[in-house]
Amino acid sequence: MSPGISKDDADIQAIVRDVTARINEQLPSLIRELFEGRFDGDSGPLQLECSIASANTRGTSPRRIRIAALGIDNARLLSSRPDRSQQTGEYALTQVAAHRNLRLRSLPTSSVSTEVDDTRPSKRRKDTGGLRISSAAHSDGTNSSGTGVARRLGSDLRVFPQRKKRASENPVLQPSTLEKFISGIWESIYSGVKLDPSEVIGQWQAIESSGAPRLLLTTDQEIASQDDTAAKGNFGRINVLARKISQTSRTCRSLEVIVQAYWVKCFDERVLELTETMSREKAKKATIAEACVDFRWSEKELRNKMGVWRGYYEIKAAGGWAALVFAGMGLYRFCKYRVSFTDDLFQTLRLLRHRIEVASDTLHPRWRQLLAIVGEPTDPKYVGHPHDWVVNGPQNEAIPLADTYRQWDENFSFTHLDESNIDEDAWGLFDPRLDRPAPPTAVRDLIDSQDIYTCSVCSAVQSDNARVNECTCYPALYGSVRALAPAPVQIYRTPTGKNNGLIACLQFERGSAIGEFIGLITSGLSGLDVMVGQTQRATYQIWQGRAGNHTRFVNHSCAPNAQFERFTWKGVQRVVLVSKGIEAGEEITVDYTDSYWKNLDKECLCGQPKCRYRDRNPQQLPELASLTE
Numbered sequence: 001m002s003p004g005i006s007k008d009d010a011d012i013q014a015i016v017r018d019v020t021a022r023i024n025e026q027l028p029s030l031i032r033e034l035f036e037g038r039f040d041g042d043s044g045p046l047q048l049e050c051s052i053a054s055a056n057t058r059g060t061s062p063r064r065i066r067i068a069a070l071g072i073d074n075a076r077l078l079s080s081r082p083d084r085s086q087q088t089g090e091y092a093l094t095q096v097a098a099h100r101n102l103r104l105r106s107l108p109t110s111s112v113s114t115e116v117d118d119t120r121p122s123k124r125r126k127d128t129g130g131l132r133i134s135s136a137a138h139s140d141g142t143n144s145s146g147t148g149v150a151r152r153l154g155s156d157l158r159v160f161p162q163r164k165k166r167a168s169e170n171p172v173l174q175p176s177t178l179e180k181f182i183s184g185i186w187e188s189i190y191s192g193v194k195l196d197p198s199e200v201i202g203q204w205q206a207i208e209s210s211g212a213p214r215l216l217l218t219t220d221q222e223i224a225s226q227d228d229t230a231a232k233g234n235f236g237r238i239n240v241l242a243r244k245i246s247q248t249s250r251t252c253r254s255l256e257v258i259v260q261a262y263w264v265k266c267f268d269e270r271v272l273e274l275t276e277t278m279s280r281e282k283a284k285k286a287t288i289a290e291a292c293v294d295f296r297w298s299e300k301e302l303r304n305k306m307g308v309w310r311g312y313y314e315i316k317a318a319g320g321w322a323a324l325v326f327a328g329m330g331l332y333r334f335c336k337y338r339v340s341f342t343d344d345l346f347q348t349l350r351l352l353r354h355r356i357e358v359a360s361d362t363l364h365p366r367w368r369q370l371l372a373i374v375g376e377p378t379d380p381k382y383v384g385h386p387h388d389w390v391v392n393g394p395q396n397e398a399i400p401l402a403d404t405y406r407q408w409d410e411n412f413s414f415t416h417l418d419e420s421n422i423d424e425d426a427w428g429l430f431d432p433r434l435d436r437p438a439p440p441t442a443v444r445d446l447i448d449s450q451d452i453y454t455c456s457v458c459s460a461v462q463s464d465n466a467r468v469n470e471c472t473c474y475p476a477l478y479g480s481v482r483a484l485a486p487a488p489v490q491i492y493r494t495p496t497g498k499n500n501g502l503i504a505c506l507q508f509e510r511g512s513a514i515g516e517f518i519g520l521i522t523s524g525l526s527g528l529d530v531m532v533g534q535t536q537r538a539t540y541q542i543w544q545g546r547a548g549n550h551t552r553f554v555n556h557s558c559a560p561n562a563q564f565e566r567f568t569w570k571g572v573q574r575v576v577l578v579s580k581g582i583e584a585g586e587e588i589t590v591d592y593t594d595s596y597w598k599n600l601d602k603e604c605l606c607g608q609p610k611c612r613y614r615d616r617n618p619q620q621l622p623e624l625a626s627l628t629e
């Protein structure tokens with residue numbers, strides 16, 4: 001949500017954007033039908049009307065509010081109907097307003113009425129964990145002159161998540177074609193798809209000279225030793241083969257669109273070459289004729305294909321090769337019907353270009369090898385961990401993470417962790433997150449081997465083995481195959497002076513996990529930002545200053561869209577960052593709570609209309625603190 005805009009206003013704006021996008025999509029084809037004569041002069045006067053009607057009428061006639069109506073002079077329409085042979089098939093009537101933050105779905109205001117009012121100072125804000133800082137330089141390098149009294153960013157005790165209302169009570173506008181297209185790119189980047197030319201070669205080599213696929217002939221022992229399948233026998237073998245073939249087919253499809261987009265560039269160059277000796281129109285015709293001979297296609301066939309391929313070329317020109325290669329399954333239809341080929345599409349792709357490249361280069365380090373097929377450079381532009389890069393830097397380029405902290409710490413470095421590390425100096429071999437006394441080793445081995453942990457929330461069995469696990473509280477983090485997948489988030493340069501923040505590439509449903517708060521499990525730190533955790537046996541700190549994961553970069557907002565939750569996985573307490581409903585393109589924020597801000601003379605830059613810590617008078621700070629103790 002933009003600073004200074006209330007939630008109601010933001011919802012209204014989102015609905016307006018979505019409705020506009022839908023009208024933009026559908027109106028051209030309706031107008032085209034008018035031009036094509038499906039409505040003739042005998043249909044009487046035509047009127048284009050826009051109204052809102054209640055869906056749930058319980059047997060009564062629907063309530064309808066007319067918003068606007070436009071009379072269409074069909075005499076003029078008929079006379080202005082162009083010769084069908086001259087129609088280009090492209091009618092972009094209006095453009096959707098450019099928006100940096102794509103919203104895949106916008107909920108009407110009523111649908112968010114179950115939200116807790118986060119702006120009330122309330123005892124409910126008491127928390128279990130805390131991010132504490134003191135007067136010393138912050139771990140993130142950002143400056144503050146705190147008093148050294150602990151401030152904490154809390155994992156919340158509020159009952160959460162509340163279930164979404166049923167669809168019928170909670171009408172949700174469908175995402176526009178453009179939004180679906182963009183989310184298709186992110187989905188394939190963050191999916192298990194592996195784009196690698198060696199996959200294609202591998203499949204051909206895996207066919208025996210007899211013609212039988214080698215994989216189906218492998219023995220059970222061989223296939224089990226490859227550690228590639230959960231199932232035994234033929235089912236396991238066909239699972240692996242089917243997965244590899246999907247992978248191969250996806251790679252081939254990427255090669256195909258690369259070549260077709262490149263073909264358009266070569267076509268244009270050939271036309272230019274011929275215009276030296278003939279008119280442009282003739283040059284184009286001659287080039288098409290040459291291509292028809294080589295393709296062995298009729299001119300009509302070639303022209304149809306060319307329209308689609310030009311779409312690929314335009315997407316590549318605005319969003320780069322990665323945007324084209326990772327476009328989802330809808331790419332062909334998207335380019336064939338061109339309903340969203342507006343300035344908005346190209347502006348959005350230009351803005352996202354480096355973000356898409358950071359994610360694809362770091363998560364799929366070999367994807368650029370595919371470009372070798374047309375002789376384009378194959379070296380990755382962005383190397384390392386996806387979160388070694390901060391997106392939306394100057395000119396929308398990405399900048400190395402360390403550079404964004406240099407002004408505070410010359411030698412800043414950050415290690416990306418998948419799991420928290422225990423600080424042995426503080427805790428020895430003991431994990432203070434164990435939520436009850438550790439059982440004797442023999443019993444622990446039995447628990448581990450039998451997977452008899454049960455979830456304290458849903459009472460289901462918890463196991464790291466996806467076949468045994470029944471707990472689905474946070475499938476993105478624990479107990480499922482997807483638990484290993486990276487979260488679709490990026491570290492980005494905030495435009496409001498908060499240094500870095502975390503941005504969502506895809507929507508996070510309310511109640512879904514964005515990541516575990518991972519760092520060094522320690523104790524006794526002061527002068528640094530830490531999360532405080534507590535079990536029946538110990539109070540510990542999680543410090544993320546120099547090692548951790550993406551949750552390290554979540555900023556505070558007085559109207560947050562996420563919160564920290566305590567959760568126990570296999571007997572070990574975790575702190576999980578949970579969505580309260582986040583749209584693609586939104587900054588992910590939590591409420592650090594009053595205990596964090598109380599003695600901090602820093603201003604909150606969250607920009608929310610009901611911001612609690614803006615324009616603070618340092619003299620009043622103790623008062624503010626006592627309010628919330």
Ligand SMILES: C[S@@+](CC[C@H](N)C(=O)[O-])C[C@H]1O[C@@H](n2cnc3c(N)ncnc32)[C@H](O)[C@@H]1O
Nearest residue numbers: 140142498499500552553554555556604605606
């Ligand atoms: C956990 S870090 C968050 C990431 C941080 N922005 C960075 O660039 O590393 C917490 C620090 O971010 C800054 N911060 C977070 N939310 C803020 C807000 N709403 N207003 C001002 N500063 C904020 C403060 O400097 C705070 O100490």
